[in-house]
Amino acid sequence: MSLAVRSPLKRSLLQSPKPTLQFFQTRSLTITPRALYQLQPGDPKGPNEPPTHTNAAPSKSPLKVWPFVLIFATGTFLFKAIIDQRKGQYQAKGPVSAPLSPLSTPTSSTLITTQHQRKHKMPAISSLGAVTREKPLWSPEQVTVLFVLGGPGAGKGTQCAKLVRDYGFKHLSAGDLLREEQDRPGSEFGEMIKTYIKEGTIVPMEVTIQLLENAMKKSMEEEGKSLFLIDGFPRKLDQAHAFERSVVPSKFTLFLICPESVMQERLLKRGETSGRADDNAESIKKRFKTFVETSMPVVDEFEKQGRVVKVEAVQTPDEVYEDIKGKLREKGVEPLKVDFVKN
Numbered sequence: 001m002s003l004a005v006r007s008p009l010k011r012s013l014l015q016s017p018k019p020t021l022q023f024f025q026t027r028s029l030t031i032t033p034r035a036l037y038q039l040q041p042g043d044p045k046g047p048n049e050p051p052t053h054t055n056a057a058p059s060k061s062p063l064k065v066w067p068f069v070l071i072f073a074t075g076t077f078l079f080k081a082i083i084d085q086r087k088g089q090y091q092a093k094g095p096v097s098a099p100l101s102p103l104s105t106p107t108s109s110t111l112i113t114t115q116h117q118r119k120h121k122m123p124a125i126s127s128l129g130a131v132t133r134e135k136p137l138w139s140p141e142q143v144t145v146l147f148v149l150g151g152p153g154a155g156k157g158t159q160c161a162k163l164v165r166d167y168g169f170k171h172l173s174a175g176d177l178l179r180e181e182q183d184r185p186g187s188e189f190g191e192m193i194k195t196y197i198k199e200g201t202i203v204p205m206e207v208t209i210q211l212l213e214n215a216m217k218k219s220m221e222e223e224g225k226s227l228f229l230i231d232g233f234p235r236k237l238d239q240a241h242a243f244e245r246s247v248v249p250s251k252f253t254l255f256l257i258c259p260e261s262v263m264q265e266r267l268l269k270r271g272e273t274s275g276r277a278d279d280n281a282e283s284i285k286k287r288f289k290t291f292v293e294t295s296m297p298v299v300d301e302f303e304k305q306g307r308v309v310k311v312e313a314v315q316t317p318d319e320v321y322e323d324i325k326g327k328l329r330e331k332g333v334e335p336l337k338v339d340f341v342k343n
């Protein structure tokens, strides 16, 4: 676009040498040697005295001014065109929301609106910079992450509670973080999260990854914990790639295998008391569909990379946990040692 605009103007300037020539001819008069010059009334009498006359004949040639006007106008036009083009790439047309504390990173005030956000009609997000990072924030030596995946109701939360007790992990449930953000007064994402959860679909990764990163930072700063169990995440390939690229590569994924009929029964039972908007037959059906179509490809990809530990999750919680412990041991992950002191 810029070429089409620039070239006719450029051509007209190049094809017309006259204005430039006229300009230098006019200027050359002012440097006429003093000896050839007759002193006029009003001319300065000394080197520090200004002239008092203004009787120089006004130039009749408009070409003296037009080259400058043309160059200035062209420059301004091109500058504006470039700025507008860049704005279109990075900004939404809609209103811009202010940063909000749990989702904002204090160092970044960048306005990011990705194609993804536009496609999903998300509001422009201030300070959700985590996913734009090209290098991971932490290395696997600094931070250990185990993902815990499985269908809805497979028992991820139940098993994570046991692992926290025995291994000293920090448990971060992506679903819990999203529900917390949904209920936070003043959250600009609350309504959006509510809709995604009710429909059993996956909240855009920018929000979930920023919530996780903020929670990880908090845990490291306040509790000194850098061993994380990330439960119910990543639920989609884009999340998996973005998290490992910009936050930290995971160590491996613990995957709980459970038939839908068993999970449905558990969720309907849980729904009697959980108060969760998605523990009902209609939402459960949608969650199962999302799990098969969107989340299983994540497990499949990690499995191809040899990074999945699979455990059957139909037995009692304690039996499932025994299997998990055995598999973790094979991977070199051991429980915290407790020394009992005999009296």
Ligand SMILES: Nc1ncnc2c1ncn2[C@@H]1O[C@H](COP(=O)(O)OP(=O)(O)OP(=O)(O)O)[C@@H](O)[C@H]1O
Pocket (backbone or CB within 6 Å): 150, 151, 152, 153, 154, 155, 156, 157, 158, 159, 175, 232, 266, 267, 269, 270, 313, 314, 315, 316, 317, 318, 320
């Ligand atoms: N092995 C098990 N046997 C029977 N019930 C179980 C078992 N594991 C978990 N439950 C029960 O099933 C319900 C779902 O468990 P849990 O919340 O741990 O699953 P989840 O995978 O985290 O679910 P979601 O993905 O919906 O958060 C809970 O009521 C829990 O007590």
Ligand SMILES: O=c1ccn([C@@H]2O[C@H](COP(=O)(O)O)[C@@H](O)[C@H]2O)c(=O)[nH]1
Pocket (backbone or CB within 6 Å): 152, 174, 175, 176, 178, 196, 197, 198, 199, 200, 201, 202, 203, 204, 208, 231, 232, 233, 234, 235, 278, 287
């Ligand atoms: O990475 C994630 C994790 C969860 N969600 C949404 O939250 C609900 C509930 O998740 P649970 O793990 O069952 O608590 C899930 O159905 C998704 O809608 C998400 O979008 N992204």
